[in-house]
Amino acid sequence: MARFDVVIVGGGHAGCEAAAAAVxxxxxxxxxxxDAGAIGAMSCNPAIGGLGKGHLVREVDACDGLIARATDAAGIHYRMLNRSKGPAVQGPRVQADRRLFRAAIQRMMADQAGLAVIEGxxxxLMLDGRGAARGLMLADGRLIDAPAIVLATGTFLGGRMFRGAWAGEGGRVGERAATRLGVQMRALDLPMGRLxxxxxxxxxGRTIDWARLEExxxxxxxxxxxxxxxxxxAPQLFCAVTRTNARTHAIIADNLHASPLHSGAISAGGPRYCPSIEDKVSRFGDREGHQIFLEPEGLDDHLVYPNGISTSLPDAAQAAMIASIEGLERARIVQPGYAVEYDHIDPRALDAALALAAIPGIFCAGQINGTTGYEEAAAQGLVxxxxxxxxxxxRPPVRFDRTTSYIGVMIDDLVLQGITEPYRMLTARAEHRLALRADNAETRLGPLAGEAGLLGRDRRCHQQARERARADAYRLLERSFRGAALSPAVADDGARRSLFDWLRFPAIDRPTLLSAAPELQGVATDVLDEIVIDGRYAPYLQRMEREREVEARDRAIRIPRGFDYAAVAGLSHEMRERLQAARPDDLAAASRIRGITPAGLAALLVSLKRRAA
Amino acid sequence: MLRASGPAAIAAAQAIAGTLPPPRRAALRTLRDPADGSTLDRALVLVFPGPRSATGEDLVEFHVHGGRAVAAAVEGALVAQAGCRAAAAGEFTRRALENGRIDLVEAEGLADLLTAETESQRRRALDAAEGHVSRRIGLWADRVLGLSARAEAILDFGDEDDVAVDEAAIGREALALAEEMAAVLDQPPVERLHQGPLIALAGPPNSGKSTTLNALAGRDAAIVSPIPGTTRDRIELAVVREGRAYRLVDTAGLRSRGDDEIEEEGMARARLAVEAADLLLWLGDESPPEVAATTLWLQPRSDLAGRSALRPGRALAFSAVTGEGLAELWRLIADRCSALLPSEDDLALNARQRGCLREAQRALADMESSDMLVVAEHLRAARYALDRLLGRVGAEEMLDALFGRFCIGK
Structure with missing residues (x-):
């Protein structure tokens, strides 16, 4: 029998990050x-990053994760989204060559000293007498002993695929589903749902009329x-943009009855944020067209991923729909679109370490927790x-806080709110958004990752050097000037301010700084850029600090494990259920749970106070 | 009115009132002391079974006839019953809070209600206690949330071409909201209702300030003598008139120089009182000093020869000795003060609530920026401030403010 500290189930984005982090x-x-050959496969669109998602990638990277480096090794098209908006909501997004990405991940996995990859x-799940995890049994009867198991099964848990009237088992075309494990999970009386x-x-791509499309x-x-x-x-390619039109919408409307999403074959909740084209057409019928990004899947691959028209219509309807779109009139469908329905755990059954409260030693990451997206999966895998x-x-658990990372925001949302649709990261979810930027992920998470032991040697050196550079730059920015000495563009009010304090005035830009303190030339561009943005947003960042202090008082009111919400007379049945399911650690967490009213919160607070007295 | 709340309330009520009326129906009952069968009172009795009661527990109300003695006798008989004791200050509010019947803003209103001494204070506090304040603020919070949603759509989905949001409209609507909030903030604070406006009586020595104070108060609070400078220090007293509270301050007479250090100090205090006053009653024959407060220039001692005819500039001639013109003086005071008090249909907020609303108002008022990210941040700050006002965040901080006022959570 094989014996390990940690066993990871699944070789997708969550599984790989989990394995590498554990190593x-x-x-x-x-x-x-x-299938070891499928490790690192991109099952959906060949792009990594985006708004909120790009932040997650940078944060995983700051903890020395794999996904950002693999993306760069495979990157064939780079785009900074929201470039016209403030720096905190700019999201890096990269088209990746599927084969290069998979190869990069497999190479990095092979480099993980002491990582065993087992096919099966x-x-x-094997449990001990106390109901805690003790190992895993494979379908062929092999046993793997381990006190900690990470389930990163993606859509393979109870996965079913749909296209028109056709339905099949599996999480990805041509691959099997992890059905037995799904049955056991249901039998364990864990709160499960379907998405x-x-x-x-x-x-x-050779059958697309690229010349007619916007590059x-x-x-x-x-x-x-x-x-x-x-x-x-990798060489850089271009993408193209096209749109659906009235004819496309008519074809979809005519075939809605044949879509399993609308015929009732699929009953699970789908994402509002990334809806199927059937949903877009039936819900937003007034729109004249929906954008489609044509994303190349790779350098030596002719496949093109038309992002924005996910569908499970029958084959013939898909062909007619594609043929109605500009530039795609003669495009050949290599593989029809399909919908997948799969099991997920109600993530409120997890704690902030992504551990199942009911079965010690079981951790869950990725789509099994009801999220969508590679980036969300990778970040949970890391945690x-x-x-x-x-x-x-x-060792003590590694906790990510929602005030310092998108990872923390996501985990907190999942374990407190649960989900009603696949969870996708959005910058709107982070209330401390101005502080949580894609450009300062290393500053925010480097120390935490270093302390937890998540950083390899190279990364640690890089991180320490960057911290020193930041400290040097901050020292240079302490020099104080009067407005007149800096720039004719600012009104001189007679006050002397440090260069950093001057940064909140938009007229004070980078060149002004460099002429006032020429030594700043020696500071790396990314480091100085980060500090300049901190200076720009300083008044807002200070207010967030004050909010954090107010919240700290609510955080100090702990809710004991196993607290009996039924004993708090003031809570409605619904509030009681939500609190029971989420088991918040403290009053601040309880106050974030949707549906908990101020009156309910007051009742809880008074009851906790009395208990403590 | 007496209330009994808790698991033993109904049994105790039955012991002194016999058969109780059906829930939420008032009925007359003879209250008897179970100890000796003596009749205590004939009172209206109302039963509210929990959780649909003010405290969330079984609750019985006894509307007894006025008079301290009757109420004390009924209370004594109730407290003698098993499981009963006199409630601590604010205890019913605490239970209502604990049982989720009210939120913290409502509890604040109830705290005000407990300390309310006048009819207008009571009405105002009742407003807050019944959730009017929470509801009004909640409506604002909803509107800010709507604006936030639009700003966030631009930020998170602007690049996906599925969003058509008018960016300028967000700023316009936020500004309109800020103006509505500013209008409420311009209203006098609710504290002034509780304490009453400060009315300073001032003038040169021996102009009749103390006599007037005593006449307005209807009692001898200040020493009156023909010796100038009798009042050395300020004398402040609370008066309730037609359901409204007032604070009257008598001050030392003002002249260019005092006779001694004590009089100098008294005059310094008098000047401070005049500066702090909401309304100045000036009793001097010289024209009144320039002050921020509304000023009434009065002509006292109208009973003396040659002083009965109203001189130019004076609002009223009156005599504190004969009482002539006193009713008219009260009418003038009430009229001038009503502008200083929150009116019946305004949203009156206390200092804590005003602080939060001010923060929200500022966040919305100065959010002019071309950076949608900054706009969204201002909207978030406004939502945060309103959430704090409502007790959605910082509940502990809010409860702290409440604990300071009356005892809950003991």
Missing amino acids: RMGANTALVTF EAAE KTGTPPRLD QPSDGEGWTMSPMSPGRT AGANAAAHALG
Whole structure:
């Protein structure tokens, strides 16, 4: 029998990050997958990053994760979204060559010293007499002993695919579903639900009339997802944009009855944020057209992913729909789109370490928790892997806070609110958004990651050097000047301010700083840029600090584990259920749960106070 | 009115009132002391079974005939019943809070209600206690949330071409909201209702200030003598008139120089009182000093020869000795003060609530920016401030403010 500290089930984005994080923390780790060759496969669109999602990628990277470096190794098109808006909501997004991405992930996995990759079907969780995890049984009867197990099964848990009247088992075309494990999970009386997601038809790029379409070139500056990447190594391609039109919508409307989403075959909740084209047409019928991004899947791959038209209509309807779109009139469908319905755990059953409260030693990450997206999955993989390792090695849990990271925002949302649709990261979810930027992920998370033992040697050196550079730059910015000495563009009110304090005046720009303190020339561009933005937003960042202090008082009111909400007479049945399901750690967390009214909160507070007295 | 709340309330009520009326129906009952069968009073009795009661528990109300003695006797008989004791100050409010019947803003209103001494204070506090304040603020919070949603759509989905939001309209609507909030903030604070406006009587020595104070108060609060400078320090007293509270301040007479250090100090205090006053009653024959407060220039001692005819500039001639013109003086005071008090249909907020609303108002008023991110941040700050006002965040902080006023959570 094999014996490990941590076993990861699944080789997708969550599973790989979990395995690599556990290895970095020093855990003896195994990863179980149906097919080792599929490790690092991108099952949906070939793009990484975006608004909120790009922030997650940078944060995982700041903890020395894989996804940003793999993306750079495969990047064939870079685009900074929201460039016209404030820096806190700019999101880096990269088109990745599928094969290069998978190869990069597999290369990095092979480099993880002591990581065992085991091919097989995870069939059953083995529990000890106390009901805690002790290992995993594979379908062929092999046993793997481990005190910590990370479930990163993606859509494979009870996965069913739909297209028109056709339905089949599995999480991805041509692959199997982890059905036995799904049955056991249901039998364990865990709170489970079903969700759906979908993909568009894949097109043969050689049959697309590119000349008629608006081209979108890769961004000029050489920015990368990870500062550790050597740069953009793959050739850069362009994407193109086209739109659906009235004819497309008519074809979809005529075939709605044949879509399993609308015929009732799929009953699970789908995403409002990334709806199928059937949903878009039936819900927003007044729109004249919906944008479609034509994303190349790779350098030596003719496949094109038409982002924006995920569908599960019958084949013939998909073909007619595609043929109605400008530039796609003669496009050939290589693989029709389909919808997937899959099991997920109600994430409120998890704690902030992504550990199942009911079964010690079981951690969950990715779509199994009801999220959608590679980036969300990777970030949870990092958290679950790190905490599984901490659990196995007897170290304190690795907690991410919602005031300092999008990872923290996501985990907090999941474990407190649960989900009603696949969870996608949005910048609107982060109330401290101005402080949580894609450009300062290393500053925010480097120290936490270093302390947890998540940083490899190279990253640690990089991180420390960057911290020193930041400290040097801050020192230079302490020099104080009067307005007149700095720039004719600011009104001189006679006050002397430090250069940093001057930054809140929009007229004080980078060149002004450099002429006032020429030594700043020696500070790396990204470091100085980050500090300039901090200075610009300083008044807002200070207010957030004050809010944090107010909240700290509510945080100090702990809610004991196993607290009996039924004993608080003032809570409605619904509030009681929500609190019971989410088990918040403190009053601040309770106040964030949707549906908890001020009166309910007051009742809870008074009852906690009386209990403490 | 007496209230009994809790699991033993109904049994105790039955013990002194016999058969109780059906829930939420008032009925007359003879109250008897179970100890000796003596009749205490004939009172209206109302039963509210929990949780649909003010406290969320079984609750019985006894509307007894006025008079301290009757109420004390009924209370004594109730407290003698098993499981009964006199409630601590604010205890019913605490239970209502604990049982989720009210939120913290409503509890604040109830705290005000407990300390309310006048009819207008009571009406105002009742307003807050019944959730009017929470509802009004809640409506604002909803509108800010709507604006936030539009700003966030631009930020998170602007690049996806599925969003058509008018950016300028967000700023316009926020400004309109800020103006509505500013109008409420311009209203006099609710504290002034509780304490009453400060009315200073001032004038040169021996102009009749103390005599007037005593006449207005209807009692001898200040020493009156023909010796100039009798009043050395300020004398402040609370008066309730037609359901409204007033604070009257008598001050030392003002002249260019005092005779001694004590008089100098008294005059310094008098000047401070005049500066702090909401309304100045000036009793001097010289024209009144320039002050921020509304000023009434009065002509006292109208009973003396040659002083009965109203001189130019004076609002009223009166005599504190004969009482002539006193009713008219009260009418003038009430009229001038009503502008200083929150009117019946305004939203009156206390200092804590005003602080939060001011923060929200400022966030909305100065959010002019081309950066949608900054606009969204201002909207978020406004939502945060309103949430604090309502007790959605910072509940502990809010409860603290409440604990300071009356005892809950003991």
